[in-house]
Amino acid sequence: MNYKINDKTEKKLYEIHKAEFDSFLNEIYSKIKWKNPVQINLKEDKNNSKKTLGKTAFYNPSLNEVSIFCSDRHPKDILRSLSHELIHHKQNG
Numbered sequence: 001m002n003y004k005i006n007d008k009t010e011k012k013l014y015e016i017h018k019a020e021f022d023s024f025l026n027e028i029y030s031k032i033k034w035k036n037p038v039q040i041n042l043k044e045d046k047n048n049s050k051k052t053l054g055k056t057a058f059y060n061p062s063l064n065e066v067s068i069f070c071s072d073r074h075p076k077d078i079l080r081s082l083s084h085e086l087i088h089h090k091q092n093g
Contacts, residue, residue: 002029007042009070014042017075024079034090040082041067049073057081059088 003025007014014021048054049071056077057068066085070078 003038003040005040009042009044013070028086032090035093036064038089039065042070043067044071045069046071057085059085061092
């Protein structure tokens with residue numbers, strides 16, 4: 001497994017959607033094959049979620065870490081942000 005999920009969401013989104021997350025991550029890994037393991041942080045930020053142009057996700061290349069803001073978002077949208085950040089991870093190494 002080339003990823004680790006750290007789920008800090010109230011509803012434990014990863015536990016609820018584990019099959020979808022794992023299937024998605026395995027599929028994207030089979031396509032782009034990043035070298036270094038990646039830490040994926042699922043986070044809550046209620047204030048950020050109220051902003052039209054609030055943050056959706058970011059990548060920290062020095063830590064090989066992707067953070068996704070999940071408050072008030074559909075799982076499909078969360079996976080879309082995750083795929084974008086994983087491309088940055090692939091570009092990093």
